[in-house]
Amino acid sequence: MIDLRPSRRLPVVEILPPVSAGRDAALPSDDRLTEFRPEDVALPSFFVWTLGCQMNRSDSEEMAGRLLAAGCPEAATLEGADLIVINTCAIREAAEAKVVGRQGYLATLRDRNPALRVVLTGCAVRELDRGRLPRRYPAVDVFLRPDEEPEIVERLGLASAQASVGIASGVDTARTTIVNRTVVSAADLLPGTRAAAVAAGAVHRGSSISAWLPIVYGCDKTCTYCIVPLTRGPERSRPFDDIIAEARALAAAGYREVTLLGQNVNSYGHDLPPEARFAHVDTERSVGRRLDRAARPDLAELLAAVDGIGDGAGRPAIPRLRFLTSHPWDLSDRLIDAIAGRPSVCEHLHLPIQSGDDAMLRRMGRQYTVEHYRGRVERLRAAVPGIAVSTDVIVGFCGETDAQFRATLRLLEEMRFDQVFAAAFSPRPGTPAALLPDDVHAAEKRRRLNELLALQEGIGLDRNRAWLGREVEVLVDQASSPASHDHEGEPGAADAVAAEPDETAAGPEKGHGDGERPPEAPGPGEARLAGRSREGRLVHLVGDPGLVGALVRARIVHAGPYSLRGRLA
Numbered sequence: 001m002i003d004l005r006p007s008r009r010l011p012v013v014e015i016l017p018p019v020s021a022g023r024d025a026a027l028p029s030d031d032r033l034t035e036f037r038p039e040d041v042a043l044p045s046f047f048v049w050t051l052g053c054q055m056n057r058s059d060s061e062e063m064a065g066r067l068l069a070a071g072c073p074e075a076a077t078l079e080g081a082d083l084i085v086i087n088t089c090a091i092r093e094a095a096e097a098k099v100v101g102r103q104g105y106l107a108t109l110r111d112r113n114p115a116l117r118v119v120l121t122g123c124a125v126r127e128l129d130r131g132r133l134p135r136r137y138p139a140v141d142v143f144l145r146p147d148e149e150p151e152i153v154e155r156l157g158l159a160s161a162q163a164s165v166g167i168a169s170g171v172d173t174a175r176t177t178i179v180n181r182t183v184v185s186a187a188d189l190l191p192g193t194r195a196a197a198v199a200a201g202a203v204h205r206g207s208s209i210s211a212w213l214p215i216v217y218g219c220d221k222t223c224t225y226c227i228v229p230l231t232r233g234p235e236r237s238r239p240f241d242d243i244i245a246e247a248r249a250l251a252a253a254g255y256r257e258v259t260l261l262g263q264n265v266n267s268y269g270h271d272l273p274p275e276a277r278f279a280h281v282d283t284e285r286s287v288g289r290r291l292d293r294a295a296r297p298d299l300a301e302l303l304a305a306v307d308g309i310g311d312g313a314g315r316p317a318i319p320r321l322r323f324l325t326s327h328p329w330d331l332s333d334r335l336i337d338a339i340a341g342r343p344s345v346c347e348h349l350h351l352p353i354q355s356g357d358d359a360m361l362r363r364m365g366r367q368y369t370v371e372h373y374r375g376r377v378e379r380l381r382a383a384v385p386g387i388a389v390s391t392d393v394i395v396g397f398c399g400e401t402d403a404q405f406r407a408t409l410r411l412l413e414e415m416r417f418d419q420v421f422a423a424a425f426s427p428r429p430g431t432p433a434a435l436l437p438d439d440v441h442a443a444e445k446r447r448r449l450n451e452l453l454a455l456q457e458g459i460g461l462d463r464n465r466a467w468l469g470r471e472v473e474v475l476v477d478q479a480s481s482p483a484s485h486d487h488e489g490e491p492g493a494a495d496a497v498a499a500e501p502d503e504t505a506a507g508p509e510k511g512h513g514d515g516e517r518p519p520e521a522p523g524p525g526e527a528r529l530a531g532r533s534r535e536g537r538l539v540h541l542v543g544d545p546g547l548v549g550a551l552v553r554a555r556i557v558h559a560g561p562y563s564l565r566g567r568l569a
């Protein structure tokens, strides 16, 4: 049956906040509580500005849900809000600069609305930098680390008897620990506060078709360039049953696609206690730090359990299951078997390689070799024929020679990735690499980045052409009127689809479709549609706008480097 529900999207903006639909606050359902209803006039309307990765989008959904549950209405625009929540990204200097550069504008808004409060959260808020933040972000009133986000309502003094969700009074959620001799969040309460938010319905999902489901917070890896372990703390897995409960709720709500989230989603479970019911789990890690994973749940076990939630007719209730991001250390044979054997698990793996040179990988602290990576992908492709593999690459890392960069280009030619998200190295304060000389000049980084993207454009086109004439399943998640695509051929005008896996990098999601105006114009009652194939490819279609939310079959009639065009089959 066709799902006619409209798609709701959280306001997720990179530069200029768009107009969102706005939402009303949750009201008490019991009439006897009406007199205790929060006064709309007394509670601030809020707007969440989200930058960065899927984890941030998911966190923003939870913050929006908590604010709505507290009685705060959502403002349609940043300008119309009394409370602006900025969920920042710090993966590269440019990501932080976007918010630093908006401080003057925020000050202007405060001049117009003296009641305005600005909360800054996300990865730019690091324990180490607490003292320096007010100078860097003068327009901000309250700073919350990512692990403090569940407290947003309480910290702003907006909590009422009906609003507190899973934050016991007196609980110190802001505990810290040490990573690389740096004080970071311990964040060990996050799994529990998430479960409470889900149980209370205080997660306001941006889509009614695809849902994010965080399964592990933080990162235990030691990549020398990366700020994430310092911003999000060590890995903490959510309890297995909490995740299954959330997945069941998503299935019951009719979600068609669920993406399990974590910085290292495939290390899920190593920090959970062993249990007899997982006695058969014997995931071995062949590289990196040895972990005792025996009898603990792993990602393969989770995929099997979510896939096993049935629709009553013997099919998985959630037809599409994805997971992001995997680390080559932890890509176990059990996980490969689960991708191959579980029908709902999509035929796409995002597996960052970062460099095609072993010496660079060592300096980056990645702890695997090109050979190990190659072996994993070979095994994966043998087990799941036709699987799409995408990756991340950093160019111009400290000391990268031209020969080492060329090794990365050669690896791209050899591996023939379906998508590559590439970025120039950006030194991050507090990371081990910040102590190394950043000796590849900015212009040279840019040149290498462009050369790599040009090479990948050709590979992507070849990979996409292989789909010509074939039929694919598309989960339609967008419809737009013909008028809104008047400039479809212009760079940046089309393919405005949720960026993944890392929207702060340059890659296909930043691309502009296949650079051609689709020949088919929508007929009466039709719209331009877009969605993803199971392999994660963007497919443009023309058809009934009521198909948004439906899984349809389409025959591919055109292939560009970044997207496909199909006809409904």
Ligand code: SAM
Residues within 6 Å of the ligand: 053, 091, 092, 225, 226, 227, 228, 263, 264, 325, 326, 327, 352, 354, 392, 393, 394, 423, 424, 425, 426, 427, 428, 502, 505
């Ligand atoms: N956990 C994932 C992994 O194993 O690689 C990726 C997480 S990170 C949010 C996304 C990507 O950002 C990385 O894969 C890397 O390519 C890129 N990245 C991280 N730190 C960077 C830096 N300092 N400069 C440039 N790119 C960076």
Ligand code: SF4
Residues within 6 Å of the ligand: 219, 220, 221, 222, 223, 226, 227, 228, 229, 263, 264, 327
């Ligand atoms: Fe960063 Fe490495 Fe952790 Fe990925 S695995 S989040 S790149 S430290």
Ligand code: F3S
Residues within 6 Å of the ligand: 051, 052, 053, 054, 055, 056, 088, 089, 090, 091, 122, 123, 227, 228, 231, 232, 502
């Ligand atoms: Fe950015 Fe933090 Fe994600 S640094 S990419 S928002 S984990």
